[in-house]
Amino acid sequence: MTATIAVLGLGEAGGALARDLVAAGADVRGYDPAVAATDGVRDTGSEAEAADGADLVISVNSEASAVAALRAGLAGVGRDAVWADLNTASPGTKRELARIAAARGTPFADVAIMAPVPGHGLRVPMLASGVASASVAALLNPLGASVEVMDGPAGLAASRKLLRSVFYKGMAAAVVEALRAARADGCEDWLRSVIAASLTDADATTVDRLETGSQRHAIRRTAEMAAAARMLDELGVPADVAAAARDQLARLG
Numbered sequence: 001m002t003a004t005i006a007v008l009g010l011g012e013a014g015g016a017l018a019r020d021l022v023a024a025g026a027d028v029r030g031y032d033p034a035v036a037a038t039d040g041v042r043d044t045g046s047e048a049e050a051a052d053g054a055d056l057v058i059s060v061n062s063e064a065s066a067v068a069a070l071r072a073g074l075a076g077v078g079r080d081a082v083w084a085d086l087n088t089a090s091p092g093t094k095r096e097l098a099r100i101a102a103a104r105g106t107p108f109a110d111v112a113i114m115a116p117v118p119g120h121g122l123r124v125p126m127l128a129s130g131v132a133s134a135s136v137a138a139l140l141n142p143l144g145a146s147v148e149v150m151d152g153p154a155g156l157a158a159s160r161k162l163l164r165s166v167f168y169k170g171m172a173a174a175v176v177e178a179l180r181a182a183r184a185d186g187c188e189d190w191l192r193s194v195i196a197a198s199l200t201d202a203d204a205t206t207v208d209r210l211e212t213g214s215q216r217h218a219i220r221r222t223a224e225m226a227a228a229a230r231m232l233d234e235l236g237v238p239a240d241v242a243a244a245a246r247d248q249l250a251r252l253g
Helices: 012-023 047-051 063-074 091-104 133-143 156-185 188-201 204-216 218-235 240-252
Strands: 004-008 027-031 056-059 082-085 108-113 125-129 146-149
Touching: 004 012, 004 047, 004 063, 012 027, 027 047, 047 063, 056 063, 056 133, 063 082, 063 091, 082 091, 082 133, 091 108, 091 156, 108 133, 108 156, 125 133, 125 156, 133 146, 156 188, 156 218, 156 240, 204 218, 204 240, 218 240
Parallel strands: 004 027, 004 056, 056 082, 082 108, 125 146
Antiparallel strands: 108 125
16 A cells, blocks of 8 residues: 655755655655645645645754744644654753644654665665554655664654764864864864874773873863964964863862
8 A cells, every 4th residue: 555645845855855755755745835746746736735634744854943933733644643853952842842732632753863864865764762653664764764773762763863063063163173273273284193093093992091191180170272273273263172171170169
């Protein structure tokens, strides 16, 4: 039986997912107030129209519009349909969405996209939690998706994604800031090699060493990062990460 799937939000991520779902044989209905549906996706005039008759509704727009999209779409959702929110949002927002859906009697899943959709499309790794997580996986995985079900309430998948983001995006910010400073100081190639070697040499002990070292040497490292922040100011590079590290170390100390 052909699955009928509504995709709300047809931007870069939603559009790619919708196209892959069509290619996999699903009957896909789309709605986006700013982007017309293409590539076999049936265009609709509202969230409710897209959701009408769908087995699964996928919301892929933004945290700011997730609640409004859910409220609007629920007007068209049938009693056997499930709702999957794929927006990057806080666990609190996901729990609020789950409460709204539950009040309407619609099973809800918090789905976290764990890698960039471009280049992966429907195969992008996803984590799902909430009462409808198994249903979402059962509908999407046979079509080529990679949805891993987590045992827990809505908000759990979002927390896992964002905790990883604190580390990974924070590390990326530190790399960008350090390289800008090294470029201004005329030694970018040297620092690139230092960063690459540090990442290559990391192992299971690295995390413990970073954590315990920061706590044990917080006072000395506070002074070190204060000097680093002043150096960046002298180089004309905003010391966002260096200053934040200084402040965190000062609290640890």
